[in-house]
Amino acid sequence: MNTSWRSASLVATAAAVLALTTACGQDGGPAAGSQNVGATAPAGGFGGAGSGTGVGSQIGAGSGNGYGADGQQGSAGAAKAAGRLAVSDNAELGKVLTDSAGMTLYRFDQDTAEPPKSNCDADCAKAWPPVPADDATAGAGIDKALLGEVTRADGTRQLTIAGWPAYRYAKDTKAGEISGQGVGGKWYAMAPNGKKASLADLPGLSVKKTELGDIVVDKNGMTVYRFLKDKAWPKSVSACTGACLEKWPAVAPVSADDTKGVKKKGLMGFTRPDGVKQMTVNCWPIYTFSGDKVPGDINGQGVGGTWYAVSPDGKPVGAPK
Incomplete structure (x- = not known):
């Protein structure tokens, strides 16, 4: 803002x-x-x-515990490296940022980008695994200058896009899924520029x-x-x-x-x-x-x-x- x-x-x-x-x-x-x-x-x-x-x-x-995954992790729950980031086209949201495996990356409205800070820990981080900053690189259509990192409360380094901490969603189980979109009115798929993905x-x-x-x-x-x-x-x-x-x-x-x-x-x-x-x-x-x-x-x-x-x-x- x-x-x-x-x-x-x-x-x-x-x-x-x-x-x-x-x-x-x-x-x-x-x-x-x-x-x-x-x-x-x-x-x-x-x-x-x-x-x-x-x-x-x-x-x-999807909303039983307030985080959207009832404390359970899906196949996307592990802290896997992002690899080469990519841009996918979604009919409902337009351009969406994904990791190298095609899994959608999300942002959290309760985080901040200036300065970067994650406010998703404990059970929240089980439902929304933070994307590690290690080895993340910018693919086609992504400005590498927007890639950064933030040190989380547990000492790990999380990937940021234009300052916004990036997450996966535990209930996304395959490439291209956007089941985390809009959860709790606080979680949104990321656009390649770090903003909320939207055609609007x-x-x-x-x-x-x-x-x-x-x-x-x-x-x-x-x-x-x-x-x-x-x-x-x-x-x-x-x-x-x-x-x-x-x-x-x-x-x-x-x-x-x-x-x-x-x-x-x-x-x-x-x-x-x-x-x-x-x-x-x-x-x-x-x-x-x-x-x-x-x-x-x-x-x-x-x-x-x-x-x-x-x-x-x-x-x-x-x-x-």
Whole structure:
């Protein structure tokens, strides 16, 4: 994230403190329920096992421990040298960075690139084996100047691409698989330049035409959702906490200038009680869904009868009246 983005985000958050009581609550929406769904929602109400829609089962064991592999390693789990890195073409994501065996390399949103730092250790590193820096070289289409390394907490050296630590995913078992894409709303396949692999070049929030009509998507082209138990009046309140937030990651604040097609009124960020900063559309908190793996997925639509895609004016698309 660059300095201008951070500054714009801080300005938007500060403005929210003054504007929420006048800008929010124009869309009454469905009646708000409990403010702590983690304690009161029925099992499966946020898309986990037992969800009446069946979407929770599509996530499968991929989110049981929060890392996406339930602590088990697949054939890609060993710390194998990367060898000569390569670029593969993926129909859904475009150019994807792979190791010499064709295994997809990933990056983690909770890491940092400036300075490089890995925040995936212990069980996380079993699910997402760090790629060793030893013997990694740049193949065709890869700028060798982007290759680097970072020393991990255990003293081992991990490969970095443009500063971002690189990982494999334990559940990828053959070349070309991208089953780690979008896991937990934090893990993404790498492009050759270290960025998230994507065919999209989108602003922070924009509008996409789908079978549901016009809906809001984030900077990665992923569908944005609303939770009917949230509140927008007298201030934005998220009822999605704990395990719910693992399934439905909060969309981070973006500048109103970094949006396209989304209604500007009530477009601001706020800080949740857990410290997470979250974006709102028409003052309603917005989320992505860990069960959506690639741009265009709308697997979260209607989950538990409480989760719906967001229209450009912030209303829940297809929600019961």
